[in-house]
Amino acid sequence: MNRRTFVRTGLGATAAAVLGRPSWALPPMAPDRPSLPYDLVAVRGAEPDVLFDRGIEALGGMRAFVRKGARVLVKPNIGWDVTPERAGNTNPRLVRRIIEHCLDAGAREVTVFDHTCDNWQRCYRNSGIEQAVKDAGGVIAPGNSESYYQEVALPRGKSLRDVKEHEVLLAADVFINVPVLKHHSSSRLTLAMKNMMGVVWDRGFWHANDLHRCIADYAAHRKPDLNVVDAYYALKRNGPRGVSTDDVVAMKSQILSADIVAADAAGAKLWGMAPEDVRHIALAAEEKTGRMDLDRLNIKRIAL
Amino acid sequence: MGLGDLKGLRVAAAVVFTAAAAAVFLDPGGWAVTALARPLTSLQFVPALLKAVTVAGIWTAGAVFVLLLTLLFGRVYCSTLCPLGVLQDVVIRLRRRFGRRVRYRYERPPYAVHYGLLYVIVAAFLAGSVWLLDLVEPFSNFGRVLAVLARPPLAALVNGGSYLLGTAGIYALSPVQMHPLVWGAVAGALLFLALVSLLAWHRGRLFCNLLCPTGALLGLAARFSLFRIVIDEHTCLDCGLCERVCKASCIDSTAKRVDMAACVGCFNCLDACPTVGMAYTLSRRGKSGTPPAPVRRGRRRVLAAFAAPLLAGGLAGSDSAARVAAGGVSKRPVTPPGAGGERRFTSACTACHLCVSACPTRVLAPTFLEYGAAGVFQPRMDFHHSYCNYDCTACTAVCPTGALLPLTQDQKKEVQIGTSVFVKDDCIVVAKKTDCGACSEHCPTKAVQMVPYEKKLLIPELDNDLCVGCGACEHACPTKPRKAIYVEANVLHGRARRPAGTTAAPKTDVPEEFPF
Numbered sequence: 048m049n050r051r052t053f054v055r056t057g058l059g060a061t062a063a064a065v066l067g068r069p070s071w072a073l074p075p076m077a078p079d080r081p082s083l084p085y086d087l088v089a090v091r092g093a094e095p096d097v098l099f100d101r102g103i104e105a106l107g108g109m110r111a112f113v114r115k116g117a118r119v120l121v122k123p124n125i126g127w128d129v130t131p132e133r134a135g136n137t138n139p140r141l142v143r144r145i146i147e148h149c150l151d152a153g154a155r156e157v158t159v160f161d162h163t164c165d166n167w168q169r170c171y172r173n174s175g176i177e178q179a180v181k182d183a184g185g186v187i188a189p190g191n192s193e194s195y196y197q198e199v200a201l202p203r204g205k206s207l208r209d210v211k212e213h214e215v216l217l218a219a220d221v222f223i224n225v226p227v228l229k230h231h232s233s234s235r236l237t238l239a240m241k242n243m244m245g246v247v248w249d250r251g252f253w254h255a256n257d258l259h260r261c262i263a264d265y266a267a268h269r270k271p272d273l274n275v276v277d278a279y280y281a282l283k284r285n286g287p288r289g290v291s292t293d294d295v296v297a298m299k300s301q302i303l304s305a306d307i308v309a310a311d312a313a314g315a316k317l318w319g320m321a322p323e324d325v326r327h328i329a330l331a332a333e334e335k336t337g338r339m340d341l342d343r344l345n346i347k348r349i350a351l
Numbered sequence: 352m353g354l355g356d357l358k359g360l361r362v363a364a365a366v367v368f369t370a371a372a373a374a375v376f377l378d379p380g381g382w383a384v385t386a387l388a389r390p391l392t393s394l395q396f397v398p399a400l401l402k403a404v405t406v407a408g409i410w411t412a413g414a415v416f417v418l419l420l421t422l423l424f425g426r427v428y429c430s431t432l433c434p435l436g437v438l439q440d441v442v443i444r445l446r447r448r449f450g451r452r453v454r455y456r457y458e459r460p461p462y463a464v465h466y467g468l469l470y471v472i473v474a475a476f477l478a479g480s481v482w483l484l485d486l487v488e489p490f491s492n493f494g495r496v497l498a499v500l501a502r503p504p505l506a507a508l509v510n511g512g513s514y515l516l517g518t519a520g521i522y523a524l525s526p527v528q529m530h531p532l533v534w535g536a537v538a539g540a541l542l543f544l545a546l547v548s549l550l551a552w553h554r555g556r557l558f559c560n561l562l563c564p565t566g567a568l569l570g571l572a573a574r575f576s577l578f579r580i581v582i583d584e585h586t587c588l589d590c591g592l593c594e595r596v597c598k599a600s601c602i603d604s605t606a607k608r609v610d611m612a613a614c615v616g617c618f619n620c621l622d623a624c625p626t627v628g629m630a631y632t633l634s635r636r637g638k639s640g641t642p643p644a645p646v647r648r649g650r651r652r653v654l655a656a657f658a659a660p661l662l663a664g665g666l667a668g669s670d671s672a673a674r675v676a677a678g679g680v681s682k683r684p685v686t687p688p689g690a691g692g693e694r695r696f697t698s699a700c701t702a703c704h705l706c707v708s709a710c711p712t713r714v715l716a717p718t719f720l721e722y723g724a725a726g727v728f729q730p731r732m733d734f735h736h737s738y739c740n741y742d743c744t745a746c747t748a749v750c751p752t753g754a755l756l757p758l759t760q761d762q763k764k765e766v767q768i769g770t771s772v773f774v775k776d777d778c779i780v781v782a783k784k785t786d787c788g789a790c791s792e793h794c795p796t797k798a799v800q801m802v803p804y805e806k807k808l809l810i811p812e813l814d815n816d817l818c819v820g821c822g823a824c825e826h827a828c829p830t831k832p833r834k835a836i837y838v839e840a841n842v843l844h845g846r847a848r849r850p851a852g853t854t855a856a857p858k859t860d861v862p863e864e865f866p867f
Contacts, residue, residue: 089865089867091861091862091865092861128740128741128742132856132857134857156520158520164792164793164827165740166711166712166740166743168525168711169711169740169742169743186520186522187522188517188522189513189517189522189525189526191526191528192510192513192514192526192528194510194514194526195514195517214517214518231788231792232788232791232792232800232801232809233786233787233788233789233791233792233801234786234788250789251789251827251829252829254779254787254788254789254827254829255779255783255787255829255830255831256783256785257783257785257786258785258786258787258788259785259786260785280857285797287792288792288793288794288795290795290796290797290850290851290852291850291851291852291853291854292852292853292854292855292856292857293851293852293853293855294852295857296857296858296859296860297856297857297858297859297860297861298860298861298862299859299861300861300862300865312867313865313867316865316866316867317862317865317866317867319866324807326786326807341867342867346867348865
């Protein structure tokens, strides 16, 4: 993020707050892409970085998403102070590989952050993600200070009317959402849509005001350009934090899709749950944020 | 050894120890506290002494060392190892630079008040309270001044810098989390700082010979110290310079006597003496010590008469403390892991706030009267602001008095500082008929599980055997203003069952086919 975009978004947010007409202050949408070869790619049977190499290749390579000079946000789940094999957070090897692909594609800057639940410094460190980001040449930004968040309106939100979004998201040209496949005590499963709770400040409001509704509202408002569901390790119970590695299964799989609802529907099935039983997936599909009718989608399945 | 060297040595030692002490309390990254807290605090006399008592006599090394040091060299502790002593020296130096010139004059130290106070403090301690001790103990007060007064503005500075750098896309400077100010604690620290600064500005090291319990205790030993400051009658010019520069007002230049019980070992007098009339040397005790006014019987009775009601008042305060009992909040303050329980904790914690500074989640918070008047300023767990990290043992590792006993990660996971209480009617799931589960989500042991409720909703269910009282559920609960789930303090810490589970590598189960 440079100073100009900062001032621009800052002015936008200020003006939005003052004028109450925020449409022009909304974050820049991703540039229109030529249509992708597949609606969804599912890969299984290899290490996280290899899964991603093959998956992104099938989608036409990272250049289909990241243009030269683009500012990229890679948003993994770094919510918990647990180690990678506990599957509480996105696999650091995947995060690293995604950043490398973005930089290869000519990204000017790749930033990673999460508004963590546990103490953020411990989460960043013990998840292995901080190190992975540094090794890959990305920037790791803190997400646990309200000063980074700016108010954005959701004019079409049914329950969620406004949120405070992290400035890195506001300034990003490309948003790559990288959840990990987990059981979740609040939302049943946590996948791509749920993972976006980590880019806003006040999550308590979501919990107190129809959680599923809020998750669907936010997904309609801010669709990532690419969703990568990390199912290398999947958390089968006691989610989202997990209690021990007994709760984890190594599925060695990955799902990639530009359609956040499709990614979540496929993730749910992979985990062993019908997508329509996860209310926010059903709501988002109903509102055409994306599609959960997987049998009608053009899916590439890769076994390694 | 040359005379100038002694003062130089004293100043150098003071700078090193005080800088380390300040770093321990202020370092926003938390490195200093991890690296330095233990060696530094093991040499803090009263905390080390308390630890010798609380940890059943194993950790006496630091206290014994300080005692031996004093028996050898007098109260050099007060000018080097004691950060509050050095803080007073800074004020004294400021006065020398900016204020009207001060000339100290010999005064018979106010032994009656000083040792009377020590008597009351010891009596209170034997009765199971650190009442009064925590108000005057130098290390703890130094800690509170830094933790409560200096740390927040420093954090604001760091956060401001971090924010500005962030606008340029540089995130190298991490923002630091702060607990909201506790105004009673702020007022207390301010009051103390004002008192000590005023005393230092006008009367030098009077605090050390009037209120300081460490000064009183070490004074007893210093009286018999081997090395002493003596005035040589033959070479002394009767110029009185030594008396004029004596911050502790313990040199009677007319009588040519130095009261080693009150001397804080700054060696300014040696520096000031124009001849070789003063020496710091192995000495027979003859001239240099003023025998302390022995506490006479009659006075003792008077003191006892004073102490008893004061003591009673102080202790009663802990029971009659005003507590919010409206629900949604613990009736008693939640004590940190390693405390054992409220009584044990409050009888040994001098509220130095080292644990508060070391706590990475900022769940440990200063208090004012939450524990009652006898436990003023002793820290508590504030789950409205944050929660205790399941894998963290930082506070237990740094406590200098043993009020918090060291715990390993495994031990800590079995300590139950409180248990969860679920107020069903206040829960989002019941009140709004929508999914929530924030409590269960944050629970590290799944003592809070979500179980089927009406329709397809899930509702929290407690298994308090598994609860460690970390407060994650209370912190995450989104209901306002009352929390629908909260931690009720265990006045006596209990034992939590470890959740089942191994650390073996996850089992592999790659799907044969994708189910879509």
